[in-house]
Amino acid sequence: MAKLTIPSEEYQVGGHAACPGCGAALAMRYLLKGLGPQAVVVIPACCWAVIPGAMPGTCLRVSTVFSSFESTAAMASGLKAGLRQTGRGDVPVVGFAGDGGTADIGIQALSGAAERNEDFLYVCYDNEAYMNTGIQRSGSTPAFSWTTTTPHGLEKHTPKKDLPMILDAHHIPYIATLNPSFPEDFVAKATKAARFKGTRYLHVLADCPTGWKHDPSQMVEVGRLATLSHYWPLYEIDQGRLKITWSPSNPIPVEKYLRSQGRFKNVTPEEIAQIQQTVDERWHALQERASRDQKSPERIEVQSETPASSVPHSVHPVSETVIVHPNEPFPSR
Amino acid sequence: MTKALLSGNEAVAEGVRLARAQVVAAYPITPQTTIVEKLAEMIGERSLSAEFIPVESEHSAMAASIGASLAGARAFTATSSQGLALMHEMLHWASGQRVPVVMANVNRALAPPWNVWVDHTDSMAQRDTGWIQIYAETNEEVLATILQAYRVAEDPEVLLPTMVMLDAFVLSHTYMPVEIPSQEAVDQFLPSYRPVVRVEPGTMQLFGSFSPPDLAYMEFRHDMASAMQTAHRKLIQAGRDYARVLGGQPLGPIDEYRTEDAEVLIVALGSLAAAARDTVDEFRREGRKVGLARIRVFRPFPEEEIRALGSRVQSLVVVERAHSFGSGGPVATEVRSALLDIPSRPAVASYIAGLGGREVTPRHLRALVERAIRKDVPREAWVGVKEVIA
Numbered sequence: 001m002a003k004l005t006i007p008s009e010e011y012q013v014g015g016h017a018a019c020p021g022c023g024a025a026l027a028m029r030y031l032l033k034g035l036g037p038q039a040v041v042v043i044p045a046c047c048w049a050v051i052p053g054a055m056p057g058t059c060l061r062v063s064t065v066f067s068s069f070e071s072t073a074a075m076a077s078g079l080k081a082g083l084r085q086t087g088r089g090d091v092p093v094v095g096f097a098g099d100g101g102t103a104d105i106g107i108q109a110l111s112g113a114a115e116r117n118e119d120f121l122y123v124c125y126d127n128e129a130y131m132n133t134g135i136q137r138s139g140s141t142p143a144f145s146w147t148t149t150t151p152h153g154l155e156k157h158t159p160k161k162d163l164p165m166i167l168d169a170h171h172i173p174y175i176a177t178l179n180p181s182f183p184e185d186f187v188a189k190a191t192k193a194a195r196f197k198g199t200r201y202l203h204v205l206a207d208c209p210t211g212w213k214h215d216p217s218q219m220v221e222v223g224r225l226a227t228l229s230h231y232w233p234l235y236e237i238d239q240g241r242l243k244i245t246w247s248p249s250n251p252i253p254v255e256k257y258l259r260s261q262g263r264f265k266n267v268t269p270e271e272i273a274q275i276q277q278t279v280d281e282r283w284h285a286l287q288e289r290a291s292r293d294q295k296s297p298e299r300i301e302v303q304s305e306t307p308a309s310s311v312p313h314s315v316h317p318v319s320e321t322v323i324v325h326p327n328e329p330f331p332s333r
Numbered sequence: 334m335t336k337a338l339l340s341g342n343e344a345v346a347e348g349v350r351l352a353r354a355q356v357v358a359a360y361p362i363t364p365q366t367t368i369v370e371k372l373a374e375m376i377g378e379r380s381l382s383a384e385f386i387p388v389e390s391e392h393s394a395m396a397a398s399i400g401a402s403l404a405g406a407r408a409f410t411a412t413s414s415q416g417l418a419l420m421h422e423m424l425h426w427a428s429g430q431r432v433p434v435v436m437a438n439v440n441r442a443l444a445p446p447w448n449v450w451v452d453h454t455d456s457m458a459q460r461d462t463g464w465i466q467i468y469a470e471t472n473e474e475v476l477a478t479i480l481q482a483y484r485v486a487e488d489p490e491v492l493l494p495t496m497v498m499l500d501a502f503v504l505s506h507t508y509m510p511v512e513i514p515s516q517e518a519v520d521q522f523l524p525s526y527r528p529v530v531r532v533e534p535g536t537m538q539l540f541g542s543f544s545p546p547d548l549a550y551m552e553f554r555h556d557m558a559s560a561m562q563t564a565h566r567k568l569i570q571a572g573r574d575y576a577r578v579l580g581g582q583p584l585g586p587i588d589e590y591r592t593e594d595a596e597v598l599i600v601a602l603g604s605l606a607a608a609a610r611d612t613v614d615e616f617r618r619e620g621r622k623v624g625l626a627r628i629r630v631f632r633p634f635p636e637e638e639i640r641a642l643g644s645r646v647q648s649l650v651v652v653e654r655a656h657s658f659g660s661g662g663p664v665a666t667e668v669r670s671a672l673l674d675i676p677s678r679p680a681v682a683s684y685i686a687g688l689g690g691r692e693v694t695p696r697h698l699r700a701l702v703e704r705a706i707r708k709d710v711p712r713e714a715w716v717g718v719k720e721v722i723a
Contacts, residue, residue, distance in 0.1 A: 049542075063534055073393075074392070075399060082532075
């Protein structure tokens with residue numbers, strides 16, 4: 001049996017205030033395992049503004065700065081500049097925001113910071129709605145998903161924003177999609193992201209049993225189905241080159257993933273077909289891009305503008321990291 | 334100490350350079366832009382060893398300044414009008430996080446209609462955000478106030494962000510002789526920032542985590558209120574120390590001019606006071622007892638000083654470049670409130686003047702004072718409003 005590569009150290013300790021089966025709680029736990037205890041985390045308004053617990057308690061063993069809803073990336077930019085100016089430029093700064101705080105209200109600050117190639121890691125934990133305020137639709141809510149503001153009769157017909165590709169258009173050094181149901185892939189990408197300079201972006205599927213309407217005990221399995229169906233493909237874009245880091249040998253129909261959750265209980269067979277088509281098209285586009293990028297290693301020259309500062313930051317290419325493949329997924333039901 | 338001809342905006346930049354600010358995050362807006370242009374130039378030529386973050390909005394400028402300050406760096410930003418309004422949420426965040434960020438605000442009117450000229454509505458609208466507010470009258474005072482602002486903001490007994498106001502164009506783009514203190518003397522007055530608390534990696538620190546009703550939220554706010562009261566004393570001390578170490582007259586919360594035996598006082602902020610000085614001189618030449626009380630510090634409001642002045646005069650003529658719709662002039666409201674329970678309460682006239690940069694001359698002010706001498710003290714009157722052109 002293969003030995004797990006996930007560090008045994010815990011930087012998120014027991015006693016968090018998340019709902020049972022919270023994917024975002026698992027995401028933070030794995031992320032910090034990948035980053036280590038020196039990380040300084042910036043958290044805007046989101047579930048994670050509450051999950052650490054009321055002051056002075058916290059479940060995080062790292063220094064934590066809370067920020068307003070839309071300013072994660074700006075706060076992280078200033079924090080990093082301040083750390084450099086106080087001789088601590090090697091301290092990793094991490095923004096950890098939900099999908100509403102990233103795709104909607106925070107996209108301006110994130111886009112600005114990414115364009116400036118600010119030196120921090122931005123993690124979006126995507127539970128596909130405003131969960132902390134009670135399950136309202138966000139720009140990251142998928143088509144036909146129930147939320148309190150997309151009730152029956154007022155369904156969302158547009159697909160979710162493709163955040164990793166929006167970030168890709170900013171030419172930042174590292175982007176990856178992650179899924180806590182694939183912990184080894186998750187931790188390897190977090191560790192790898194930490195080794196770059198400049199803006200790095202991790203997009204994490206964060207199951208929310210409360211909002212997705214399924215039994216909390218099924219969280220890990222629902223996450224598995226997401227990637228087994230290509231609904232949540234696992235890939236990375238390393239200095240402009242896209243690579244699929246893990247894919248199922250026999251993908252399952254997306255219907256299996258949709259039927260695992262109450263939020264999709266009203267979808268019609270036609271809508272399922274439409275979702276399947278979207279998933280297939282995106283998967284093929286990813287495969288094509290991956291095949292093209294692997295053939296042309298110099299596809300994008302990642303540039304880092306030297307800022308008018310005493311401490312320039314630039315992209316330092318890292319050597320190829322071996323992504324450890326997760327254990328064989330358990331069979332779908 | 335050298336003397337130079339500087340615009341108000343250049344005086345801000347020179348003050349920031351002398352303060353050895355470490356992080357400057359800013360976004361362009363007329364008429365603030367030349368401040369950050371000058372700072373970018375200083376950072377580019379390495380005469381200021383700071384990082385420049387060319388953020389994508391004023392909201393992010395303040396967020397980045399807060400982040401830098403939390404890390405223990407001396408942070409600066411500058412804005413004006415719409416930019417200050419966009420920052421509003423983060424102004425509360427800065428004071429709530431108790432970061433001693435210093436910001437210059439070039440007072441400009443808010444749109445619509447578009448108008449880039451002087452008006453105090455922008456900063457008056459931020460008076461409840463927990464920021465110290467200081468309004469300058471001259472470019473030399475602008476430079477001195479930037480340095481005093483850092484000194485008070487960073488005081489461990491204060492730790493509140495501070496806003497330094499200068500009037501659009503009248504100060505920001507007008508050149509005046511300015512005494513520039515030596516770096517050595519400034520370093521003595523303003524040593525490098527020693528934060529009481531800063532972000533320390535590897536600890537379980539929390540900066541701003543949530544606090545329900547029965548926990549510490551109300552205590553944090555009470556602490557800010559106390560710090561603001563302490564700031565009053567610290568600002569007076571900083572003005573005295575500045576004069577001792579760097580020269581000039583000590584600047585306090587209120588700048589009095591020929592008030593000694595005055596019967597009527599003009600009350601004004603910013604560059605309006607310069608016009609008022611001419612008016613006062615003219616009356617004095619005629620043997621009439623008129624003086625000027627320029628409110629320099631609006632937050633914390635100098636209530637005791639206003640009460641002391643008010644008990645000596647017959648009337649105060651408050652002339653201000655702001656209006657709170659449905660209430661009145663914010664300065665007049667606070668002056669009246671301060672004087673409410675003194676034994677010999679003077680009359681307080683309230684004039685709204687010069688909104689959107691409309692000119693206010695010594696002649697205008699003379700007419701207002703003459704009304705007060707005639708015991709004509711309006712509750713609220715607007716100066717120089719033309720008939721609306723339909």
